[in-house]
Amino acid sequence: xxxxxxxxxxxxxxxxxxxxxxxxxxxxxxxxxxxxxxxxxxxxxxxxxxxxxxxxxxxxxxxxxxxxxxxxxxxxxxxxxxxxxxxxxxxxxxxxxxxxxxxxxxxxxxxxxxxxxxxxxxxxxxxxxxxxxxxxxxxxxxxxxxxxxxxxxxxxxxxxxxxxxxxxxxxxxxxxxxxxxxxxxxxxxxxxxxxxxxxxxxxxxxxxxxxxxxxxxxxxxxxxxxxxxxxxxxxxxxxxxxxxxxxxxxxxxxxxxxxxxxxxxxxxxxxxxxxxxxxxxxx
Amino acid sequence: xxxxxxxxxxxxxxxxxxxxxxxxxxxxxxxxxxxxxxxxxxxxxxxxxxxxxxxxxxxxxxxxxxxxxxxxxxxxxxxxxxxxxxxxxxxxxxxxxxxxxxxxxxxxxxxxxxxxxxxxxxxxxxxxxxxxxxxxxxxxxxxxxxxxxxxxxxxxx
Ligand SMILES: Nc1ncnc2c1ncn2[C@@H]1O[C@H](COP(=O)(O)OP(=O)(O)OP(=O)(O)O)[C@@H](O)[C@H]1O
Ligand SMILES: [Mg+2]
Numbered sequence: 001x002x003x004x005x006x007x008x009x010x011x012x013x014x015x016x017x018x019x020x021x022x023x024x025x026x027x028x029x030x031x032x033x034x035x036x037x038x039x040x041x042x043x044x045x046x047x048x049x050x051x052x053x054x055x056x057x058x059x060x061x062x063x064x065x066x067x068x069x070x071x072x073x074x075x076x077x078x079x080x081x082x083x084x085x086x087x088x089x090x091x092x093x094x095x096x097x098x099x100x101x102x103x104x105x106x107x108x109x110x111x112x113x114x115x116x117x118x119x120x121x122x123x124x125x126x127x128x129x130x131x132x133x134x135x136x137x138x139x140x141x142x143x144x145x146x147x148x149x150x151x152x153x154x155x156x157x158x159x160x161x162x163x164x165x166x167x168x169x170x171x172x173x174x175x176x177x178x179x180x181x182x183x184x185x186x187x188x189x190x191x192x193x194x195x196x197x198x199x200x201x202x203x204x205x206x207x208x209x210x211x212x213x214x215x216x217x218x219x220x221x222x223x224x225x226x227x228x229x230x231x232x233x234x235x236x237x238x239x240x241x242x243x244x245x246x247x248x249x250x251x252x253x254x255x256x257x258x259x260x261x262x263x264x265x266x267x268x269x270x271x272x273x274x275x276x277x278x279x280x281x282x283x
Numbered sequence: 284x285x286x287x288x289x290x291x292x293x294x295x296x297x298x299x300x301x302x303x304x305x306x307x308x309x310x311x312x313x314x315x316x317x318x319x320x321x322x323x324x325x326x327x328x329x330x331x332x333x334x335x336x337x338x339x340x341x342x343x344x345x346x347x348x349x350x351x352x353x354x355x356x357x358x359x360x361x362x363x364x365x366x367x368x369x370x371x372x373x374x375x376x377x378x379x380x381x382x383x384x385x386x387x388x389x390x391x392x393x394x395x396x397x398x399x400x401x402x403x404x405x406x407x408x409x410x411x412x413x414x415x416x417x418x419x420x421x422x423x424x425x426x427x428x429x430x431x432x433x434x435x436x437x438x439x440x
């Protein structure tokens with residue numbers, strides 16, 4: 001096992017002008033190249049945690065933070081955001097507000113421009129990023145004239161030009177239709193497989209967690225409820241009930257069958273698994 | 284009488300300014316405006332903040348329309364058929380959510396800019412290059428002449 005790229009130790013956080021801690025005693029670590037899904041109900045603190053991982057909280061937004069968060073060996077509370085943004089990129093929840101320039105190419109180049117890199121290098125990186133997210137040919141478009149899935153991919157490309165090792169995505173598909181969702185997931189899968197990036201994704205979609213995530217972190221009212229493989233989490237009745245998690249359809253089918261007195265060999269989370277287990281049972 | 288006239292003149296001036304604002308954002312690429320301002324010596328943080336705000340005007344208009352639609356759906360028709368004083372009292376209901384929405388939005392845009400290292404370095408690179416061309420010199424000359432002529436008429440006629 002390699003050294004973790006993200007380490008979160010005894011993390012507590014409260015927003016400025018607020019007395020309640022919205023994150024309490026959070027501890028976990030993520031290894032290089034892993035896909036971690038973060039889930040939990042509305043207001044649980046998922047967005048706050050994403051912003052903490054990228055150093056924007058508390059550096060740009062203030063508030064009170066205890067404990068420490070180490071990303072690629074850097075302390076997110078102390079390290080320069082210019083340095084951090086080249087280690088950890090973030091795609092925000094709302095596709096509208098994170099695109100603020102007037103051309104896709106400028107949008108994608110914005111971060112690298114801020115780093116003060118040479119012009120040729122920026123153009124090279126922006127072209128590469130647009131290729132990765134499959135949006136070549138959209139350079140001159142106005143970002144508002146894109147579909148939801150395209151907007152999120154522009155946002156991913158915008159983070160990619162900083163050449164980070166880790167990508168945090170906060171509910172990138174919550175406002176997308178099925179096609180947009182698939183487009184985004186295809187890109188994220190490629191980031192992980194082809195470029196070996198570590199992926200942290202906030203999402204409610206259990207089917208996707210089952211298919212892509214190595215681990216799942218469940219937050220409940222600011223506390224870490226559980227951390228485990230998708231199978232461990234989805235088969236844990238207490239956790240599911242407490243955090244209002246919807247389990248994959250094939251998993252609920254398993255429970256229905258169990259109710260009716262038919263027990264499959266294992267708890268399935270993927271459709272293929274379900275098919276295999278049912279076939280096994282009836283043959 | 285003179286006071287009234289003076290008031291009217293001021294009103295028209297303000298109106299002209301307000302009516303011309305969208306024209307600026309429609310004809311000038313916002314990004315280029317920012318670069319232009321930086322070239323003229325404005326710190327890039329201020330230039331970008333100002334021009335990004337300008338960029339938000341169209342979406343504010345859209346927001347107002349959304350709120351009005353929401354009001355209509357709840358059978359609120361003062362803006363269509365109400366009397367003047369009714370309309371006057373209905374405006375705060377429109378403006379308050381708009382201002383709050385704009386503040387929220389600008390905070391989110393701020394986060395998005397922070398996430399991409401905005402303002403972290405003293406100097407930044409611009410991939411767009413703007414140059415002063417003959418056209419620019421021509422329009423500059425034209426504008427200065429216009430201002431000169433108007434001032435002349437204002438003062439001496
Ligand atoms: N700027 C802020 N100031 C004060 N409190 C805030 C601020 N932003 C969020 N909160 C509070 O922090 C808590 C966690 O919010 P957060 O946005 O992290 O939740 P979330 O899990 O992302 O929810 P959602 O699923 O709705 O996106 C909430 O109780 C919220 O009200
Ligand atoms: Mg959130």
